[in-house]
Amino acid sequence: MDMDDALKTFFSEARELLADMETALLGADVAPGAAVDVNAIFRAAHTIKGSAGLFGLDGVVRFTHVLESVLDEVRSGTVAIQGPLTPLLLRCCDHVGAWVDALEAGVELDDGHLAAEDTLLARLRAYLGAEAAAPEPAADETAQPTEGQWHLSIRFGADVLRNGMDPLAFVRYLSTIGRIERIVTLPDAVPALEELDPESCCLGFEIALVTSADRATIESVFEFVIDDCELRLVPPRSRVAEYVELIRALPEQPERIGEILVRCGSITERELEDALGRQRESDPPPRLGALLTEQGQVAPEVVEAALDRQRQVRETRTAESSTIRVDANKLDRLITLVGELVIAAAGAQQASRRVRDLELQEAHATLSALVQDVRDSALNLRMVRIGATFSRFKRVVHDVAAELGKDIELRVGGEDTELDKTVVEKLGDPLMHLVRNAIDHGIDSPEQRAARGKPARGVVGLNAYHDSGAIVIEVSDDGGGLNRERILAKARERGIVDADHVPADHEIDQLIFEAGFSTAEQVTNLSGRGVGMDVVKQNITALRGSVELASRPGEGTTVTVRLPLTLAIINGFQVAVGRSMFVVPMEMVDECVAYSCADGHDYTDLRNSVLPLVRLRELFGLGGEPPVRQNIVVVQCAGARCGLVVDALLGESQTVIKPLSRMFQQVRGISGSSLLGSGGVALILDVPALLAVAGHGRYSPPERCAIVA
Known part of the structure; x- marks a missing residue:
């Protein structure tokens, strides 16, 4: 994987993380009393910040640093996530998404987005104390009294480059959390030229870093390669004994390591001589857990808890590594080839019947069964859960309801229902029209709901299920239903229905799918132009599907979309x-x-x-x-x-x-x-x-x- 491929992966993963953040934040907004996974929101922001730093995307790093600081306050319980903070964080997600889109397109953010960023940062810093809200120190600024010099020993694994990671990117990212005083590159592990593998990493670094960050923050810089490198940290103002342990642990000769430590300014010549003397005289170092326990620094229970946590992290990463990302074009090519294989197998079947060779027919029967298994497996690769598409509309309902002054909840069902990726991609726009239409035309105003004895909060429903080899998607609302009298009057006014014809209720309902048909009394940002429902029907029909509508006066409306599971x-x-x-x-x-x-x-x-x-x-x-x-x-x-x-x-x-x-x-x-x-x-x-x-x-x-x- 080259850096371009790695950057594409970053864009994709950043959007997934932003979607996860948005879903969690909307959950907090819809159910204020419910528990919110603040740690998941924080981790998403932290991961985006860390990944952006690896690729030198300083704009994203600067913005997400302040966002992460606010989320850290939320995580500590200092700031409540409910109330005005939730809409602010949602806007921050949108802004990071705008950064990702601009970077992927290779352009800079326009002046409007930059002005919006300044506003967002000012509002975020209002939730922070003066010290936390201040921007990170530049490289030429004087270190604050709380800063100290850490010593970092890093030995990158041989497969780091093959996994798409740039060791220098991690080193550069350290400058976002502090100031690199000195750095020494270790080429000791580089083999002879004839044995050198250009795809293997043989580098190590000894770094003196001045920072006010803690150990966890420094370690998090390397979280993407933590399994492919050896990282050792010596905190500021450490005792010589800790440098003795470092000298013992590193693979290079003790004298060489000692020289590097002196060059980095981590220890003095006298301390080096003392450390080397102790290293020669001492026994092999004990296990780290036992050493910490003997020194009284960490209780045995804490060490065991840390080890358990480390095992859990390893297990999680193992599970994640069982999945891979595949380019959609490759899947499409595979489906095309499988389709040609099916056609060729059908031709072979007819040929075997013509020659009436029983042995050939038996062989073809076996081949047909295998072809069918290959077909089913290939199609399953393109099947995706519709839940991800449904989740997009939580934000739509939240924003549009706020714009219209309505209190609306989105209820989702059948998120695990699967259908072809191609169908999902083409389904987004029709569903968007239907959901916005349900919010605007379907859900009645708070005054109307009160007069009809309905709860103040309206409900828009999205549900999916399988039926007879098709997927059925229902978009429903508990509003006032269709005003059939107004629809019929509008249809007669436009000449769609003859003046003397009295259509049935279901025929009146279908009139809203006529091109340019609208009963809205005024044009708004959401409706009134007669564009939407006719486009929905055209798009669904193009997918070999159908759309039906059922409405109950005073109770609500349900639009049912029926689509094939696959288009292949x-x-x-x-x-x-x-x-x-x-x-x-x-x-x-x-x-x-x-x-x-x-x-x-x-x-x-x-x-x-x-x-x-x-x-x-x-x-x-x-x-x-x-x-x-x-x-x-x-x-x-x-x-x-x-x-x-x-x-x-x-x-x-x-x-x-x-x-x-x-x-x-x-x-x-x-x-x-x-x-x-x-x-x-x-x-x-x-x-x-x-x-x-x-x-x-x-x-x-x-x-x-x-x-x-």
Whole structure:
């Protein structure tokens, strides 16, 4: 990993840490009495500061240093996190995010952001004492009386460079917490030129650091490489005995180490001679824990507690190291190759059937099972939890509610529901429109809620769950519901609905998805321009999904979005109508029955229940006469059922989804296409659209048609 790659990782991790901070802060704001993980918030800010220092991002370091100081006061209980501090810290998260965005784009912050930074820093320092609020001392400033000279011995491990870390970056970062008086570079471990590995680190440093920071702060500078280096600290005004221990522990010759200590100014020549004399005369040093205990400096219980904590840290890092980051483009390439493998396997299957070689067919059956396992594993790599997307809207609800003067809580369910990464990325904007619409139009004002006997705090809900091979996302509110009279009046005014036509309630509800439709009385930053809900429907439809709306006057509104789990490969059920091939998503297939009916009715009797039919031959205008015996594929979605009348059933197959060209994207009932093993093309049926066709059909009184099981 080079420094550019490491910097990209920093940007990604910084955004994740900021998201974690924001989530915790919003939790404190929504539930003031609840416990807040202040330590997690502090660690996030500290990690961002430390990582930024490694890359020389001084602007981020300066700002997060003051932010970290305030959080340290919160952690110690001196400052309460509730009240006005929470919005301030949220704005600080936004500002650090702006820094990250600017640095990633390779530009400087504009004057507006810099002015905002000055304001934020002034407000943060108001929570600090004069000493804590003061900026860190520059390198040429006189040391304060509380400062002292620490001696640092650092030996970096051989794999530090391979892990994307720059040893000099850590040394440079020390200057942000103090002043480096002297530094000696140790090349003793560098091998002969013919044995030198350019990717291995062989350097060590002896550093005299003047700082008022404590041991934990100095050690935290090296927390990213603590497992790949040997770090030893000798505090200010230490006794000669501690330097004796340092000389014993370091790998170089004692005389060489002593010379370096003198050059760093950590000890004098006389102290060096005394230390070397003791080192020659003494026995091997005892264990550190025992030594501290014998000297009465640390109780045995403290030593054991420290060791337990160290073991926990190691275990946590081991767990973290079990995951790796993979570039999204590599995953997309893998899915594409798996799709081609599925198509090639289907072609091989047809070839094996033609030659009628049983041994070849058995071998292909084994190959098909392996291909399916590879497909499932590859698709699972792209499956992500939707909880991360839902968490983004906590801040949206917080800010928009404050802008509108409403008290609103966001309730989230189904955060562990997984779906394809590509779907998640394209789902953000539609959900943003729906959530903002629920806040602005859905939740009624505090006065209206009081008049209706509702709690003062409104509720916006986000919920996700799996259903019939799809993911269902519900955006709900407990507001006043849709004003159908105003919607209908506006629709008639625009000529969308005829003056003499009286539509049903569900038809009125669907009018809000018309392009440019709005009932807002005035244009605001949030609504009134008629742009939003129509865009939501277009974006959801482009993802092969559907959107429905249900509203209850005085109780609230729920928008239901149904999307496929993946946009890449699905299990499909192939059917034929004449020479045309179609694929039905397998998760939506209930059963198949033989069918024989010559009266042309758009329904049939299936086990004493009326089943509406969709005849694909008539729907798509396919030529040819239907066979005497046809088949019905019974499909279901969102609780609705219908039967698809087809000529032949061809069985289950893995289906690689290919998008339709723009010419065919408006064809109703078709959501995509797929290449067959024979080289032909099969169209993938849009089952929700076909159910809508069946639901709007005009049926005659039920008559029994012949169904052959």
